[in-house]
Amino acid sequence: MTDIAERQYRTPLFDAMVALAEARKVSFHTPGHKSGKGISTRFRKFVGSKIFTIDLTTLDEVDCLQKPVGVIKEAQELAAEAHGADRSFFLVNGTTVGNHAMVLSTARPGDEILIARNAHKSILAGVIQSGALPRFFLPRFDADLGIAVNVTAAAVEMAMRAHPNARVVTLTSPNYYGIAADMPAIVAAAHRLDRVLLVDEAHGPHLHFHPALPPSAVDAGADLTVQSTHKIVGGMTQASMLHVKGKRVDGSRVARVLQMLQSTSPSYILMASLDLARMQMATEGRKLLAKAIDLAEEARRRINRIPGLRCLEEREVRTWADFRLDVTKLTISVKQLGLTGYEASTLLNGEFGIQVEMADLWNILVIVSIGDRRDDLGRLVGGLEALARRHFASANRHPLTEIPPMPRLEDATLACSPREAYFGPSSPIPLSEAAGRISSDIITIYPPGIPVVVPGELFVPDTVAYLEYMGAHGARIDGVLGPGGGEEPGGAERPEPWVKVLEA
Numbered sequence: 226m227t228d229i230a231e232r233q234y235r236t237p238l239f240d241a242m243v244a245l246a247e248a249r250k251v252s253f254h255t256p257g258h259k260s261g262k263g264i265s266t267r268f269r270k271f272v273g274s275k276i277f278t279i280d281l282t283t284l285d286e287v288d289c290l291q292k293p294v295g296v297i298k299e300a301q302e303l304a305a306e307a308h309g310a311d312r313s314f315f316l317v318n319g320t321t322v323g324n325h326a327m328v329l330s331t332a333r334p335g336d337e338i339l340i341a342r343n344a345h346k347s348i349l350a351g352v353i354q355s356g357a358l359p360r361f362f363l364p365r366f367d368a369d370l371g372i373a374v375n376v377t378a379a380a381v382e383m384a385m386r387a388h389p390n391a392r393v394v395t396l397t398s399p400n401y402y403g404i405a406a407d408m409p410a411i412v413a414a415a416h417r418l419d420r421v422l423l424v425d426e427a428h429g430p431h432l433h434f435h436p437a438l439p440p441s442a443v444d445a446g447a448d449l450t451v452q453s454t455h456k457i458v459g460g461m462t463q464a465s466m467l468h469v470k471g472k473r474v475d476g477s478r479v480a481r482v483l484q485m486l487q488s489t490s491p492s493y494i495l496m497a498s499l500d501l502a503r504m505q506m507a508t509e510g511r512k513l514l515a516k517a518i519d520l521a522e523e524a525r526r527r528i529n530r531i532p533g534l535r536c537l538e539e540r541e542v543r544t545w546a547d548f549r550l551d552v553t554k555l556t557i558s559v560k561q562l563g564l565t566g567y568e569a570s571t572l573l574n575g576e577f578g579i580q581v582e583m584a585d586l587w588n589i590l591v592i593v594s595i596g597d598r599r600d601d602l603g604r605l606v607g608g609l610e611a612l613a614r615r616h617f618a619s620a621n622r623h624p625l626t627e628i629p630p631m632p633r634l635e636d637a638t639l640a641c642s643p644r645e646a647y648f649g650p651s652s653p654i655p656l657s658e659a660a661g662r663i664s665s666d667i668i669t670i671y672p673p674g675i676p677v678v679v680p681g682e683l684f685v686p687d688t689v690a691y692l693e694y695m696g697a698h699g700a701r702i703d704g705v706l707g708p709g710g711g712e713e714p715g716g717a718e719r720p721e722p723w724v725k726v727l728e729a
């Protein structure tokens with residue numbers, strides 16, 4: 226075994242936590258439950274008592290996330306080595322805080338930042354915090370699936386040339402549906418044009434560990450990459466990582482920003498899950514992922530044989546452009562059943578006990594991971610077969626063939642910086658009256674979390690129509706208010722949404 230392989234079996238943070246718990250020292254420090262002795266009995270009865278003994282705080286034995294010098298430092302170094310990065314940081318508020326940190330580490334107030342519009346709202350939140358000025362470019366859309374796919378390398382290069390002052394470029398790859406941009410080509414273009422590339426790889430912490438998956442952003446050489454270890458591999462919810470590669474971004478600047486953004490009481494359980502998830506991926510990731518890939522591909526073949534259903538395949542994605550597909554994601558179009566994705570998701574959950582990752586207008590999205598078993602996929606396929614049997618024959622209703630086109634979001638007019646709009650004096654008005662006004666909020670159809678309006682942008686009639694249509698068909702829209710501007714949606718069945726706009 227090579228030194229690297231041997232080292233990757235180590236779990237320095239977890240080991241130190243276990244050793245400290247087993248030492249049974251008397252604790253006069255936080256957390257107040259004191260190794261579980263003060264925890265609610267109901268909680269302890271359900272989860273057992275051991276977990277509380279490793280719910281620790283910053284102590285010499287287990288190091289300090291804010292300024293790691295011991296076992297956290299070592300665990301982060303092992304993570305960097307495993308992912309092929311130069312430096313890695315543990316995150317305890319998900320990729321959300323990582324996206325804030327990427328933007329704050331690279332863009333100053335007034336700086337232009339180029340953003341592929343299918344960005345998660347946390348990228349926009351980073352822009353609001355930093356005072357940067359976003360310049361958007363659009364991903365391609367697939368009209369048949371009704372989803373944003375991704376950005377081509379040519380589109381990224383064109384956007385960089387069109388915005389020579391935007392020194393920082395941000396992409397999401399793979400997207401929620403597993404559709405990955407051509408990272409090697411994009412990194413090469415960005416560096417040729419002397420840009421810093423930030424990649425939201427929330428959905429790609431596993432890519433590095435199996436050659437059949439699209440290349441990871443870190444392997445391609447992206448300057449900063451954030452991954453939700455918790456979404457796809459073995460991290461616990463909220464546990465993510467930020468990786469630095471190369472010298473274009475100063476790692477100590479990232480460290481300082483994270484010291485400002487992250488909790489001074491980070492969860493050791495979350496951090497241990499990162500230490501262990503890294504070890505698991507580095508030592509047996511390829512084998513575990515091979516199984517997940519096989520299960521997903523088998524389910525894809527079976528779903529594609531069900532009349533009325535269509536499951537996205539990698540060969541299709543490759544014909545669109547220079548995209549790749551993470552085949553562990555199953556994007557299943559239910560359009561031909563005459564159902565929305567939202568309806569299919571509700572039926573699968575209510576009648577078959579099958580919970581999908583998300584639904585959009587025409588599709589449901591299923592994540593197959595190292596935690597799935599053949600029986601789980603069998604149940605999914607069985608549920609889909611039953612749904613299709615019931616709905617396909619009678620699907621003479623296709624209520625959604627007339628989707629209003631997604632507004633031309635790259636043409637949206639930025640009337641002021643997102644920061645000014647977010648903090649400026651604002652008041653609520655009905656969405657139907659918003660055309661021509663400046664939004665002071667991020668409005669996102671969620672999932673998949675693509676901002677339809679960002680603070681500082683003018684509402685245009687297309688945006689209003691699109692939001693109204695999506696709302697009427699069951700999409701969850703974040704950033705809109707209840708009638709009269711209240712936080713709650715109100716009593717009416719489909720109350721008209723209100724939005725916050727800058728005062729004229």
Ligand SMILES: Cc1ncc(COP(=O)(O)O)c(C=O)c1O
Nearest residue numbers: 318319320321345397425427453
């Ligand atoms: C593309 C993308 N980026 C960032 C996030 C936020 O990640 P997290 O939930 O780890 O904070 C999400 C969450 O869904 C996402 O889909």
